Amino acid sequence: xxxxxxxxxxxxxxxxxxxxxxxxxxxxxxxxxxxxxxxxxxxxxxxxxxxxxxxxxxxxxxxxxxxxxxxxxxxxxxxxxxxxxxxxxxxxxxxxxxxxxxxxxxxxxxxxxxxxxxxxxxxxxxxxxxxxxxxxxxxxxxxxxxxxxxxxxxxxxxxxxxxxxxxxxxxxxxxxxxxxxxxxxxxxxxxxxxxxxxxxxxxxxxxxxxxxxxxxxxxxxxxxxxxxxxxxxxxxx
Ligand SMILES: [Zn+2]
Numbered sequence: 249x250x251x252x253x254x255x256x257x258x259x260x261x262x263x264x265x266x267x268x269x270x271x272x273x274x275x276x277x278x279x280x281x282x283x284x285x286x287x288x289x290x291x292x293x294x295x296x297x298x299x300x301x302x303x304x305x306x307x308x309x310x311x312x313x314x315x316x317x318x319x320x321x322x323x324x325x326x327x328x329x330x331x332x333x334x335x336x337x338x339x340x341x342x343x344x345x346x347x348x349x350x351x352x353x354x355x356x357x358x359x360x361x362x363x364x365x366x367x368x369x370x371x372x373x374x375x376x377x378x379x380x381x382x383x384x385x386x387x388x389x390x391x392x393x394x395x396x397x398x399x400x401x402x403x404x405x406x407x408x409x410x411x412x413x414x415x416x417x418x419x420x421x422x423x424x425x426x427x428x429x430x431x432x433x434x435x436x437x438x439x440x441x442x443x444x445x446x447x448x449x450x451x452x453x454x455x456x457x458x459x460x461x462x463x464x465x466x467x468x469x470x471x472x473x474x475x476x477x478x479x480x481x482x483x484x485x
Contacts, residue, residue: 297341300364302332302357307347312395314381315347320397320410327395327412328353332360334370334392337447344373347395349412352482355463356394356415362459369448371418387478388433390420400485401476414481417456418448422469422477442469442477450477 307329309316316324330346330353341364348356363370371390379385381396394415400407401424408414416422423436431440443451450456450469457467466484468476 298333300333300361302330302360304353304357305329305331311375312347312377314377315375315396317397321406322349322397322411326350330356330360332357332373333364334360334373335364335367337369337371339367339369342373344370344392345375346373346393346415347375347412348415349395349482352413352463355465358463359459359465363456366455368456369418371420371448384432387416387419387423388435390418392417392419402474408481408485413483414479416478417450417480419478421446421448422450424468424476424478425474427473439477442475 305328307324307327309324311329312324312327316327326349327347328350330348332344332346333341334344336342346356346360362368370392373392374386376383376386376391376393376396379389379391381398383396383398386393392415394409395412396407396409398407398410399405409416420433420436421439423431423433423439425431425440429440431437439446439449450467452469457469460467460480465480465482468479468481
């Protein structure tokens with residue numbers, strides 16, 4: 249009983265001190281000014297958006313009618329479907345789907361929880377099967393996706409996407425750029441320079457890059473020659 253009473257007093261005292269704090273600390277308050285540009289960015293909403301949520305489940309063959317087939321380097325039984333919350337370009341929460349290798353599913357959840365908590369915007373997130381596993385079509389509609397049993401761009405080797413160990417994020421804002429500086433996507437031409445500002449754009453040193461690096465995923469924007477600004481993969485490549 250005594251502990252409860254003390255705690256209650258302490259709380260009251262704390263509130264009282266807090267209410268006086270702004271006046272007391274006003275002469276040395278540089279913080280609000282220096283934070284003003286941050287506060288000016290759109291705040292999520294007046295009502296609190298839902299907390300991040302992610303479910304990792306086995307993926308059935310019929311969810312991957314185009315992106316998986318016999319002969320792929322990873323069996324679909326070793327892939328996982330992640331159904332997760334992401335923050336949209338419309339400043340609202342959405343539910344998206346990603347397929348990745350079972351061994352990295354938890355790491356990907358860790359990364360996307362950060363992105364959501366930062367309100368870092370993603371245009372859309374559907375399985376590439378929504379585009380019949382056509383990488384170009386998926387990129388053209390700015391779709392974020394991961395697994396796709398296909399060759400690496402400009403190569404006869406399997407892409408890391410074919411192992412479920414790569415993900416492409418906001419591919420329109422973060423295009424694949426050839427060594428000569430061009431993109432195959434007309435709607436991505438204004439996003440070829442780095443660094444540049446823009447919704448969903450990934451720059452060198454960004455917190456997005458760091459969030460992936462923290463779980464051992466490398467960014468294609470650091471490649472020499474061709475650069476793949478949308479691409480993150482486990483161990484690079
Ligand atoms: Zn990629």
